[in-house]
Amino acid sequence: NAGVMQNPRHLVRRRGQEARLRCSPMKGHSHVYWYRQLPEEGLKFMVYLQKENIIDESGMPKERFSAEFPKEGPSILRIQQVVRGDSAAYFCASSPPVGRAVNEQYFGPGTRLTVT
Amino acid sequence: TQLLEQSPQFLSIQEGENLTVYCNSSSVFSSLQWYRQEPGEGPVLLVTVVTGGEVKKLKRLTFQFGDARKDSSLHITAAQPGDTGLYLCAGEERSSNTGKLIFGQGTTLQVKP
Numbered sequence: 001n002a003g004v005m006q007n008p009r010h011l012v013r014r015r016g017q018e019a020r021l022r023c024s025p026m027k028g029h030s031h032v033y034w035y036r037q038l039p040e041e042g043l044k045f046m047v048y049l050q051k052e053n054i055i056d057e058s059g060m061p062k063e064r065f066s067a068e069f070p071k072e073g074p075s076i077l078r079i080q081q082v083v084r085g086d087s088a089a090y091f092c093a094s095s096p097p098v099g100r101a102v103n104e105q106y107f108g109p110g111t112r113l114t115v116t
Numbered sequence: 117t118q119l120l121e122q123s124p125q126f127l128s129i130q131e132g133e134n135l136t137v138y139c140n141s142s143s144v145f146s147s148l149q150w151y152r153q154e155p156g157e158g159p160v161l162l163v164t165v166v167t168g169g170e171v172k173k174l175k176r177l178t179f180q181f182g183d184a185r186k187d188s189s190l191h192i193t194a195a196q197p198g199d200t201g202l203y204l205c206a207g208e209e210r211s212s213n214t215g216k217l218i219f220g221q222g223t224t225l226q227v228k229p
Binding site: 103 | 147149151156157158159160161164204206208214215216217218219220221222
């Protein structure tokens with residue numbers, strides 16, 4: 001998947017625990033997007049980040065979810081006090097810097113979160 | 117909420133047959149991308165179309181963007197079992213300045229040998 005790294009690939013959490021999902025974008029990419037894919041549903045946009053900035057979080061649930069993309073290190077999607085409905089595949093995508101003609105996004109392999 | 121409607125949702129055909137998958141919306145998109153996703157993996161970008169009426173070919177796959185940039189189609193000629201997978205269209209809304217993609221529900225294709 002074009003070099004976008006995500007870990008862990010599978011994550012099991014009990015209700016009430018915290019989940020931390022990591023994403024390292026492709027080399028040279030400075031834009032990161034998080035999407036969620038629920039069973040039998042399509043991918044839904046959650047948040048768009050650049051280094052140290054949240055650009056668009058219109059798809060993020062209002063509570064328990066947060067995301068960051070620090071100056072150094074991977075982007076983190078954090079889910080606090082997980083509930084069964086959070087079980088899904090979470091995908092990260094990255095795209096090249098501003099100035100590109102077309103926003104081509106390259107996806108990582110995803111993290112499959114299971115809440116028991 | 118902007119929507120991308122894909123059809124059909126499921127398609128099961130024999131090796132060698134042709135097929136077309138459609139992606140329709142009432143919204144105008146600045147670009148539209150087609151992805152293929154294998155079970156347990158992330159979507160893999162196949163092609164991006166940008167200009168209304170644009171046609172792109174990738175081996176046996178032909179992608180077309182509608183003149184009004186509201187719809188797209190994917191045509192596969194002489195399908196092979198290796199074409200089996202989930203095909204997703206995704207559009208970047210013209211009104212969006214953040215680049216977020218709106219995804220269709222996907223078309224699950226099964227090609228039987």
